[in-house]
Amino acid sequence: MTFLFDLIISFLLWAGLFFLFVGTIGLIRLPDLYTRMHATSKCDTLGTGLILLAVILQVPGYNEIIKLVLLGVFIWTINPVVAHIMGHTAYLRGEHHTPSTFFKDCYDTPYPGKEMSGKEDVHA
Amino acid sequence: MLSELTFLEQIFLGVAILLTAATFLCLYRAVVGPSEADRIVSINVIGTKTVVIISLVSLVFHQEFFLDVALVYALISFVATIGVAKYMEKGVLE
Numbered sequence: 770m771t772f773l774f775d776l777i778i779s780f781l782l783w784a785g786l787f788f789l790f791v792g793t794i795g796l797i798r799l800p801d802l803y804t805r806m807h808a809t810s811k812c813d814t815l816g817t818g819l820i821l822l823a824v825i826l827q828v829p830g831y832n833e834i835i836k837l838v839l840l841g842v843f844i845w846t847i848n849p850v851v852a853h854i855m856g857h858t859a860y861l862r863g864e865h866h867t868p869s870t871f872f873k874d875c876y877d878t879p880y881p882g883k884e885m886s887g888k889e890d891v892h893a
Numbered sequence: 894m895l896s897e898l899t900f901l902e903q904i905f906l907g908v909a910i911l912l913t914a915a916t917f918l919c920l921y922r923a924v925v926g927p928s929e930a931d932r933i934v935s936i937n938v939i940g941t942k943t944v945v946i947i948s949l950v951s952l953v954f955h956q957e958f959f960l961d962v963a964l965v966y967a968l969i970s971f972v973a974t975i976g977v978a979k980y981m982e983k984g985v986l987e
Contacts, residue, residue, distance in 0.1 A: 775901050782908050789942065793915045796922050796938060802930050805922070809938050820908070820945050824952050827901070836960040837948065840967060844941060847971045851937050854975065858982045859930040 774826075781823035788816030801867045802859050810852035817844050902953050909949040916942045933977055940970035 795808025821841045825834055898906065916939055923935040944963045951959035980986050 779904055786908050790915055793918050806934055813941050817945055824948050833957055840963055843967050851974050854978045855934055858978045
């Protein structure tokens with residue numbers, strides 16, 4: 770029984786490591802800021818959750834479990850928020866993108882190459 | 894020292910070492926990234942991985958207070974990223 774438990778924890782660890790490595794490879798190899806963020810935000814969130822779950826199943830005390838759950842909640846909320854804010858900022862700054870990107874003008878001050886006048890009104 | 898750990902703790906330590914290698918791979922994008930936003934995204938990924946590494950080290954060496962360090966590190970990394978993003982968008986910090 771304890772062998773099965775160890776096996777489950779080991780599987781969670783290697784799965785989390787796999788996802789974190791996939792995110793890293795995507796960060797290095799993909800051509801564009803948006804595709805890099807697409808790779809890192811999702812893969813990092815999932816891999817971190819898996820590894821923290823493995824650590825939660827292994828620690829002895831309740832204090833550590835509470836802290837680790839809090840850490841997981843922080844990361845699971847912080848990563849999407851940071852991805853959203855960086856994507857918004859990069860879009861407003863007119864970041865370089867690959868030529869085959871499909872764009873939809875979601876603000877009045879659209880995308881790369883155009884002047885960003887009225888930048889304050891984009892949240893309206 | 895390595896033989897004092899159990900088998901599962903050795904696996905935890907190996908995962909932490911491999912994550913350190915992945916962190917250095919992320920540092921490549923932070924150094925040569927063409928734009929500023931690339932560097933910010935890369936630094937954020939490095940911060941997330943560092944939090945995981947600190948948790949693993951806390952488990953392996955039985956030091957509970959390392960988890961407090963990980964919590965504070967996550968929050969400070971978040972605030973720094975938000976601040977830099979706001980500076981990049983508006984040009985000022987106000």
